[in-house]
Every structure is written in C-alpha cells, then in structure tokens.
Amino acid sequence: MTAALRPELPALMVEDQVRTALLEDLGRAGDITTLSTIGPDMTASATLRVRDAGVIAGLELARVAFRLVDPSIRFEPLAADGDRVAPGTDIARISGRARGLLSAERVALNFLMHLSGIATYTAKFADEIAHTTAKVCCTRKTIPGLRALEKYAVRLGGGSNHRYGLDDAVLIKDNHIAVSGGVAGAIRAASTYCGHLVKVEVEVDGLAQMREALTAAPDVILLDNMGPELLREAVTVNAEHWRLSPADYAADPRRTRLEASGNVKLDTIRALAETGVDYVSTSKITMAAPTLDIGLDVTI
Structure with a gap:
C-alpha cells in the first residue's frame, strides 16, 4: 500500500499570502526601526526554536517571508511540516543581511505560530x-x-x-x-x-x-x-x-x-x-x- 503523502500548499498560494502579510506590516515607509538602527551591510544569523511541544506547520511560509524581503537570506529548514517536536527543538537556521532578517521576522513567526498551533491542537483531538x-x-x-x-x-x-x-x-x-x-x-x-x-x-x-x-x-x-x-x-x-x-x-x-x-x-x-x-x-x-x-x- 502506498504511504499517505503529507499535505502541500501550492507555491503561488503561499507567495500571495505572504506578500499580502508583508505589505501590511511594512506599511508606507518600511521597517523604520530596523532601517534607523541597522546598517545595510550588517549581517546576522538566527535560529527558529520551538518552546513547547507541538506539530510544525508553516515552514514554507516562513521561508518565503525572508526570501521576499531579501532574496539573499539563507533559510535552512531543520524540520518539516507535520513533524512532532519537543520543547527546545530548532526547526530552522537563517542567515544573511540583518535588515531583511529582522523585517521578515514577525510575519514569518505569525504564520508559523498560528498554523503550528492549529496542527498541534488538532493532533490532540485526533x-x-x-x-x-x-x-x-x-x-x-x-x-x-x-x-x-x-x-x-x-x-x-x-x-x-x-x-x-x-x-x-x-x-x-x-x-x-x-x-x-x-x-x-x-x-x-x-x-x-x-x-x-x-x-x-x-x-x-x-x-x-x-x-x-x-x-x-x-x-x-x-x-x-x-x-x-x-x-x-x-x-x-x-x-x-x-x-x-x-x-x-x-x-x-x-x-x-x-x-x-x-x-x-x-x-x-x-x-x-x-x-x-x-x-x-x-x-x-x-x-x-x-x-x-x-x-x-x-x-x-
């Protein structure tokens, strides 16, 4: 018997949803906090870390959020959507220009936290x-x-x-x-x-x-x-x-x-x-x- 395939979202749907969210967040002048405090050539590395046990959902939306803000940012997933993870698990590493990393952070986390919350709660019922x-x-x-x-x-x-x-x-x-x-x-x-x-x-x-x-x-x-x-x-x-x-x-x-x-x-x-x-x-x-x-x- 063929194993059941994990659900996937069409790439166009993901990009459209993330682009809309980023435009809402960046508003009329962009991320003025980051633009006023971080130089254009500064770089940073970061880790996406789960603090509670749960089921991951939304990693691709997070990846696209960083890519749309700055295509040069490197996003390395360490888990996959549908994985059950323990507290303290690192699910992705991100590196690149700090401005883009910080400006995309909230949109990426909003999608990840909301969708992973639904997946986690559904798993409890299931x-x-x-x-x-x-x-x-x-x-x-x-x-x-x-x-x-x-x-x-x-x-x-x-x-x-x-x-x-x-x-x-x-x-x-x-x-x-x-x-x-x-x-x-x-x-x-x-x-x-x-x-x-x-x-x-x-x-x-x-x-x-x-x-x-x-x-x-x-x-x-x-x-x-x-x-x-x-x-x-x-x-x-x-x-x-x-x-x-x-x-x-x-x-x-x-x-x-x-x-x-x-x-x-x-x-x-x-x-x-x-x-x-x-x-x-x-x-x-x-x-x-x-x-x-x-x-x-x-x-x-």
Whole structure:
C-alpha cells in the first residue's frame, strides 16, 4: 500500500499570502526601526526554536517571508511540516543581511505560530480518537483569508477537511429545510441540481428526520448536538436502513456516512467517536487553538 503523502500548499498560494502579510506590516515607509538602527551591510544569523511541544506547520511560509524581503537570506529548514517536536527543538537556521532578517521576522513567526498551533491542537483531538474509525474534521469557521492555510494545518495535525466553501459540497442545514419545506425533498433537489460529482450532506436534529433523510440517500448525514446514546441509535438506524450487519457496517461503501457535530470538546470527542460515527466535526481546532510558542533567537 502506498504511504499517505503529507499535505502541500501550492507555491503561488503561499507567495500571495505572504506578500499580502508583508505589505501590511511594512506599511508606507518600511521597517523604520530596523532601517534607523541597522546598517545595510550588517549581517546576522538566527535560529527558529520551538518552546513547547507541538506539530510544525508553516515552514514554507516562513521561508518565503525572508526570501521576499531579501532574496539573499539563507533559510535552512531543520524540520518539516507535520513533524512532532519537543520543547527546545530548532526547526530552522537563517542567515544573511540583518535588515531583511529582522523585517521578515514577525510575519514569518505569525504564520508559523498560528498554523503550528492549529496542527498541534488538532493532533490532540485526533489522538483522543485514534483507537476508533472516526476522523476529526474542521469546519468553515476560519479566519477570513486564511481558510486554505488553516485547513492545511488541520491535515498536518491528523485531522480531515470538511468543505472548503459554499461551492464545493452541499450542506443542507436546518434553515434550508425550513425554507424549502422538507428534508427528503431538499436532498433530491440538491442532488439533481449539482450532479453526481458533488457530495450532498444534510443536517438533522433527531432520528425521525434522519429516517426521512435516508429515503433520499444523501452521502452524509450530520447529527446535530446529539449525545453518545442517541448517536449509537443513529448508527443502528443507518445499519438497519442499509441492511448491514455490525461486522460489515464500517467498511461498506454504499451506506450513508454519519457525522457528529455540535459543541465538541477535547474531553467529549472520545465518547462521540466511540459510538461508531464516521466523522466528528468541530470548530474548536481552528477557532480555539492556542498558538505554538516559537521564537527567533539571533545567535551572533
């Protein structure tokens, strides 16, 4: 079996994001602190060091930040995105003209600390349910402009991505159902409108709605704010609908997949995943992740 490849970000996307961040930081006059205190020919060396245990994400963005400010700066990675590292680990060495090194420092660290924080927090959720077949997923609750980066960090932490936006998958929620007039009708309408290549998911708030949804064969049913006992019942209902035995249920490709969602926390995800659902989605891994403490230490 081919080993799973680590996620990657397109180079153009990285450069665009970093360039925007640098222009925001440099403003109208550039880094006046560095320009007024550091001569143009002064050089420096520095190390990017992790101060807490975590999962690294964003090294390429950091490298591009230094390159865009000064292409002559040398950036030597000592780790890779997705690596789990201990406190005190050096993850990169940087050397070159001091002005560029200092002017790019904050943008490089902002990306690294934020994305590594998401990857690290996601890994904690993923580790909690590693003994199950469920996957922890992020949501569309991301910082505007940073969604692709944050979803990249989620994957590095061992999580899975939900839809990227409103255009790549259908998620019929309670308000759609209220306006359209019914669960099954909304599913069939979406499937007809979007075609066979687009996944259709529907949110339900009880087993009665779930049974109705199953008659229209959605790809995924989102079980909203249900506790473990009700989730176990939902798995049973799904198995009975598809006439699957417990032994065949998990691997059967025909059946509807089930996603648990709603106020998922680090201390509750294990119980939810152990019910047999396929996915547990939470905004916590993007919206509540603390940054990973990473510093740039000048070594000259």
